[in-house]
Amino acid sequence: MNPKGSLRFKLTVGFITITLPLVCLLLYSNYTASNSVREQAAESSKSMITLYSNQIQTALGIETNFLYDLATADVDILSLNKMVYNSNEYTLTKMRILNSLSRYNRFDSTVDIQFAYSNAYLDLIHTNIKTASYDENLAIKQGLQDLLDTVKPGSPLFSGWRVVSSGNIHGLVRIVDSGTGVYLGAWVRLEKLMIPLDLIQLGREGFAALADSEGKLITGSFDVGGFADPPHIDFYEKYQRIMGEKDTYIVVSNPIISTDVTLAAFIPEKRMLHNLARFRMIIAWIPVFAVVLLSLYLIYLNGIILRPMNELIKGMRTLKRGDWAYRLNNSPSREFYMVNETFNDMAHQIQKLKINVYEEHIRAHKAELKHLQLQINPHFLLNSINVVYNLAQLKNYSVIQAMCLNLVKYFRFTTKTSKQFVTLSEEMEHMDSYLRIQQLRFPERITYRFVMDEDSKKVQIPPLIVQPFIENAIKYGFDFMDDPFHIEIHSIIDTDQKRCRIRIVDNGSGFSQELLDSLRSGRYFHQTNDQHLGIWNSYHRLQLLYGNTFRLEFDNCADSGALIELEIPVEAPVD
Structure with a gap:
């Protein structure tokens, strides 16, 4: 046409x-x-x-x-x-x-x-x-x-x-x-x-x-x-x-x-040109007035005939492509109003039969993809191998042995995809391997400490649920710092409430105010970009496993650094 x-x-x-x-x-x-x-x-x-x-x-x-x-x-x-x-x-x-x-x-x-x-x-x-x-x-x-x-x-x-x-x-x-x-x-x-x-x-x-x-x-x-x-x-x-x-x-x-x-x-x-200001303003407004006047005439014709027809044609083509969420707007014309209502009702009935299953399939697929992306970070692996190569050139064999040992421990744990839960003690051992690798990559730049009471070590938690917060802290927290970057992980059991509280604190730059507001309001977890992918993944995994029974809060320390507090039930949810 x-x-x-x-x-x-x-x-x-x-x-x-x-x-x-x-x-x-x-x-x-x-x-x-x-x-x-x-x-x-x-x-x-x-x-x-x-x-x-x-x-x-x-x-x-x-x-x-x-x-x-x-x-x-x-x-x-x-x-x-x-x-x-x-x-x-x-x-x-x-x-x-x-x-x-x-x-x-x-x-x-x-x-x-x-x-x-x-x-x-x-x-x-x-x-x-x-x-x-x-x-x-x-x-x-x-x-x-x-x-x-x-x-x-x-x-x-x-x-x-x-x-x-x-x-x-x-x-x-x-x-x-x-x-x-x-x-x-x-x-x-x-x-x-x-x-x-x-x-x-x-x-x-x-x-x-x-x-x-x-x-x-x-x-x-x-x-x-x-x-x-x-x-x-x-x-x-x-x-x-x-x-x-x-x-x-x-x-x-x-x-x-x-x-x-x-x-x-x-x-x-x-x-x-100060004295020309009023004249120039009038000149500037004359074409605007002409455009508005002529636009009103075009809008009038468009609203009566053109727009309803184009909307109907567009709706038919959209449904043909499979987008059943499309709806027609109400028309001031009674004839077009009846046509649009019939079209919308038909589209709603078809969408009701298909959209839920279709969108659920997409969400599951995206979650699985993000989980796989989280488990093996190619940049982390490549940077670690590069460090080993540089150490080999320097013939620093003791550090190479320590690096390889921790890499083996790290990737052995990340490949345990069959386990739905691990103990907090096992998760901390994995974190120990990860942080030791980072210490070897950045000598004298990173320190850490784990403080865990004995009862909390046996708590069952999803694997790799803590690691994304540590990765995020190291990635964004210690750039341009004069002092070593220090991170601490505390875990305690609230026996009255039967809940385990995990607290992650560092002395880095902390969260920006914009990101902190987004995290607290929950807007961040509705985004789909790849920035801070690990935190997004952890939140949705916790929500999927614990529903509304978990608590995840973000804050900045009084002096400097980020503060993350995770609280989950002591008893792992039944599959």
């Missing part, structure tokens, strides 16, 4: 044909509006950044003019190199130059340091360096001295303000050649140029920064945006979108003329 000819297919195609163009149009409108807001905000921020760039350029231009005026008109600058080094006249001239620089630096200058440098005597004269520490002061002074000692005529430092670094301190330097072997210059810290930018309204997460000629940020609060490393700026883009850990940023930049730095502003996109 061709599904394209069904009424459901035609209604669905019509529904998609109407809604898909509408949704696409609204999404495109949302995308266009967001881009428009980004461009407008970027243009506005660009104008603001350009204004501040021009202010910085103007301030640096004034400083440059002062240096040129001093280099061409100051007599002391022009005559410094003509004097004898360290003579009284030379010293007085240096003091007059320093006074001239300090007077301007104190009242009119926007820079941090002004200096004069004698190229002939390698002598640096500078104004006071204001820093937070002596080490920082020394680093700046040494950086200027090294720079001036190595600078050559024609260097970019003579044609504009350039970025120099003194350790972790970044600044702009400008040098003017007086023509007499004396250089005049100024140094300004980049952070000082950034101070007026703190007044820019860029939002709580927005910030301004300065980038070098390669586009790498060298100063600014870029750590506010959660950037692990300083981002790079593309000077040729109108604006950029850069992803930070906290937000996406719209970045606009403008170069500062006569310098090799660029001023950049980072505006959080979330703040920029």
Whole structure:
């Protein structure tokens, strides 16, 4: 049967044909509006950044003019190199130059340091360096001295303000050649140029920064945006979108003329699109409303005709496959209601004849399979053989003998499938073999102790009923422990109640709260996954043998470790 000819297919195609163009149009409108807001905000921020760039350029231009005026008109600058080094006249001239620089630096200058440098005597004269520490002061002074000692005529430092670094301190330097072997210059810290930018309204997460000629940020609060490393700026883009850990940023930049730095502003996109929130919400709800409206029409048609017919056809096919638990839902139509009731009654009568025997057979088969899986653990056997192999390589024959002896005891006991009950003493002997094997596998990592009164040793219990709890404790309990993993098994007889209580305690990590709640509520024992298969198997074997006369409780110790308490009747149940 061709599904394209069904009424459901035609209604669905019509529904998609109407809604898909509408949704696409609204999404495109949302995308266009967001881009428009980004461009407008970027243009506005660009104008603001350009204004501040021009202010910085103007301030640096004034400083440059002062240096040129001093280099061409100051007599002391022009005559410094003509004097004898360290003579009284030379010293007085240096003091007059320093006074001239300090007077301007104190009242009119926007820079941090002004200096004069004698190229002939390698002598640096500078104004006071204001820093937070002596080490920082020394680093700046040494950086200027090294720079001036190595600078050559024609260097970019003579044609504009350039970025120099003194350790972790970044600044702009400008040098003017007086023509007499004396250089005049100024140094300004980049952070000082950034101070007026703190007044820019860029939002709580927005910030301004300065980038070098390669586009790498060298100063600014870029750590506010959660950037692990300083981002790079593309000077040729109108604006950029850069992803930070906290937000996406719209970045606009403008170069500062006569310098090799660029001023950049980072505006959080979330703040920029804040005013679009209501519009975007309306756009988001319009397709939802359209979908709901059109869906209601489709649901109406589906509920009257399509769904009852499809349910009936589906029910017939399901019964044909042998699933007699399937039932039809009630229909609002009286005609379909009668058909569904007749169908359900027929299915119920047939299921009543078959389902109980069928499900009982499945449960018995699953229980037998899980029991066989529990008796021989291939991982345990393979790991034990691997330990024997490693010991053989080390020629540790005494440990190999002990390992093999305990393995023989262990697997001899696990293969006693004909016995329905064994004594608690025999079970503990089996546990002793198992734990000795584990001690050989994990030397000095596991200790154990059995405390049994004499009467409890003779109690008849199902074989391998205690082992799964010990296996679970070792498998999940002692990982990442500094101290040895210790487990104890206690057994006592309550003579009044004629019951045997078996208590298993360890010092491991214990049960997680989620698993403990599942075990206490009984939800765990209705699961069918393979995790903690042994505990699942023990519980169902106890339930099958003792019914409601046994008690199995799970808890965690006060300090650490798991606590399991099993209580069974002293008298073994009669088969």
